Amino acid sequence: MTSRLVALLAMALAACADFQRGPSAVLDDAGVEPTPSDGGATSFAIAVEPVLIDTCLSCHRVGGVAAGTSLVLSGEAGADFAQVSALVDLATPSASRLLSKAAGQGHGGGAVLAPGSPDYQALLQWVTDGAHP
Numbered sequence: 001m002t003s004r005l006v007a008l009l010a011m012a013l014a015a016c017a018d019f020q021r022g023p024s025a026v027l028d029d030a031g032v033e034p035t036p037s038d039g040g041a042t043s044f045a046i047a048v049e050p051v052l053i054d055t056c057l058s059c060h061r062v063g064g065v066a067a068g069t070s071l072v073l074s075g076e077a078g079a080d081f082a083q084v085s086a087l088v089d090l091a092t093p094s095a096s097r098l099l100s101k102a103a104g105q106g107h108g109g110g111a112v113l114a115p116g117s118p119d120y121q122a123l124l125q126w127v128t129d130g131a132h133p
Contacts, residue, residue, distance in 0.1 A: 041132040045077040093127035
């Protein structure tokens with residue numbers, strides 16, 4: 001929990017320091033796909049890894065109940081980036097397997113992130129920004 005709090009504080013401070021970036025993109029009521037932000041790319045280690053650790057790591061780890069799936073996390077950002085990158089669709093970010101599984105589509109663990117939740121939006125923004133490390 002502490003690492004997630006540190007990551008959220010880092011994101012908040014980064015957003016405060018760069019007023020050119022504007023607000024984070026979210027899907028509007030019509031479900032329109034956000035466009036890439038004008039600011040720097042969203043960081044996997046800061047915005048995505050904490051969500052994965054809090055939401056996915058308990059099952060998607062070596063020895064976990066989901067260890068036999070295409071997503072096996074280590075809790076180390078470099079290794080996890082390689083695993084997660086295979087589950088993104090840069091052409092249609094909201095159709096990424098990472099996001100559809102998190103929302104419960106074809107996911108044995110059911111929905112773990114609601115599409116409107118801040119964590120889901122963080123993953124979507126990362127993919128929309130180009131899924132950079």
